[in-house]
Amino acid sequence: MLRSQTKLFALGKRQLCRSMSKSCDLTLVEVDDKTGIATLTMNKPPVNSCNLEMMRALKDSMKQIEGNKSRGIILTSSNNKVFSSGLDLNELRNPEQERLVAFWKELQEMWLTLYLSNLPTAAAINGHALAVGCVMASACEYRVMLPGFTIGIHATKFGYVVPPFIVNSYLSVLPRPVVERALLQGKIFSTDEAQQINLIDEVANSKEEALSKCASFIGSFAEANPVARALTKRQLRAEFARTLLDEPEAELKESLEYITSPLFQDSLDAYLAKLKSKNKK
Numbered sequence: 083m084l085r086s087q088t089k090l091f092a093l094g095k096r097q098l099c100r101s102m103s104k105s106c107d108l109t110l111v112e113v114d115d116k117t118g119i120a121t122l123t124m125n126k127p128p129v130n131s132c133n134l135e136m137m138r139a140l141k142d143s144m145k146q147i148e149g150n151k152s153r154g155i156i157l158t159s160s161n162n163k164v165f166s167s168g169l170d171l172n173e174l175r176n177p178e179q180e181r182l183v184a185f186w187k188e189l190q191e192m193w194l195t196l197y198l199s200n201l202p203t204a205a206a207i208n209g210h211a212l213a214v215g216c217v218m219a220s221a222c223e224y225r226v227m228l229p230g231f232t233i234g235i236h237a238t239k240f241g242y243v244v245p246p247f248i249v250n251s252y253l254s255v256l257p258r259p260v261v262e263r264a265l266l267q268g269k270i271f272s273t274d275e276a277q278q279i280n281l282i283d284e285v286a287n288s289k290e291e292a293l294s295k296c297a298s299f300i301g302s303f304a305e306a307n308p309v310a311r312a313l314t315k316r317q318l319r320a321e322f323a324r325t326l327l328d329e330p331e332a333e334l335k336e337s338l339e340y341i342t343s344p345l346f347q348d349s350l351d352a353y354l355a356k357l358k359s360k361n362k363k
C-alpha cells in the first residue's frame with residue numbers, strides 16, 4: 083500500500099519523493115541536481131520511532147534513490163532533537179503474531195538495504211540516536227553528529243538481548259573490546275564521547291554543516307568507479323550481513339520467541355511505563 087502512496091515530484095532543480103502514511107509523510111527524499119546526492123529525511127513525529135510503516139518507507143525510499151542513479155545517500159531527521167528513538171516499542175508490546183512477523187522482517191530488510199547499499203551512505207545525526215536509531219547511523223559509511231545529543235545501544239539496560247546483526251552494526255565501526263563493553267553496559271555516549279571512540283567521524287555545529295560534511299564525504303568517491311566501489315563494499319560487508327542474508331528465518335524465529343516471552347514482555351511494560359511517566363511529572 084505504501085509503495086503506491088509514494089510520490090515523485092519535480093521541484094525546480096530538485097526532485098522530491100515522499101513515502102506517506104495516512105497522516106503524514108514518513109520519509110522525504112530530496113536529490114540535489116548539482117551533486118546528485120539524495121537526502122533521506124526521517125519524518126515520523128514525535129521521535130522517528132521505527133514502526134512497520136516507517137521501516138518500509140525507509141527501505142522503499144532507499145531503493146528509489148538507488149534506482150534514480152543518485153551519487154549517495156545522506157540520512158537525517160526533520161526533528162531537530164531526535165534523529166531516531168529506535169524501534170517503536172508499541173510494536174513489540176503484546177504483538178499480534180502476523181504483524182510482528184512483518185515488522186521484524188521489515189527491520190531485517192531495511193537494515194540490509196542500508197548496510198549493503200551500492201551507494202556511499204552518510205548520517206547527519208542532528209539529534210538523539212538511540213538503539214535502532216544508532217544501528218541505522220552505524221550502518222552508514224560516515225557519521226557527522228551535532229553536539230549535545232546522545233547515541234548508543236542501551237538494550238541490555240532494559241532487558242533486551244542484542245540480536246547478532248545489531249552487534250555486527252557496531253562491530254563494523256568499533257573495535258571488538260569497545261563493542262563488548264558498550265553493549266554489555268548498555269552505554270549511551272555523548273557526542274564528545276562518541277567522537278573519542280570513533281563511533282562518529284566528525285562533529286558539526288549545525289544541521290547544514292553536518293549535511294555539507296556528509297556531502298564532502300560522498301564527494302570523496304568521485305574518482306572511484308561506482309560499480310567497483312559497490313562490489314568492493316559488498317565484499318567487505320558481506321561477512322557481517324551473512325546471518326541475515328543466509329538465515330533470515332532462523333534469526334526471525336529466535337527474535338520472535340524472545341520478544342513474545344513473558345520475561346521480555348514484563349521488562350517492556352516496566353520500561354514503557356517509565357518512559358510515559360516522564361511526561362506526566
Ligand SMILES: CCCCCCCC/C=C\C=C\CC(=O)SCCNC(=O)CCNC(=O)[C@H](O)C(C)(C)COP(=O)(O)OP(=O)(O)OC[C@H]1O[C@@H](n2cnc3c(N)ncnc32)[C@H](O)[C@@H]1OP(=O)(O)O
Binds near residue numbers: 169213244336357
Ligand atoms: C538470542 C537472540 C534474541 C534476539 C532478541 C531480539 C529482541 C530485541 C528486541 C528489541 C530491540 C530493540 C531495539 C530498539 O530500538 S528498542 C527502542 C529503544 N528506544 C528507546 O529506548 C528510546 C526511548 N525514548 C527516549 O529516550 C526519548 O523519547 C528520546 C528519544 C530521548 C526523546 O526524548 P523527548 O524529546 O523528551 O521525547 P519523549 O520522551 O517525551 O517522547 C515523546 C513520545 O514518544 C514516545 N516514545 C519515545 N520513544 C519511543 C519508542 N522507541 N517507541 C515508542 N514510543 C516512544 C514517548 O513515550 C512519548 O510518548 P507520550 O507523548 O505518549 O508520553
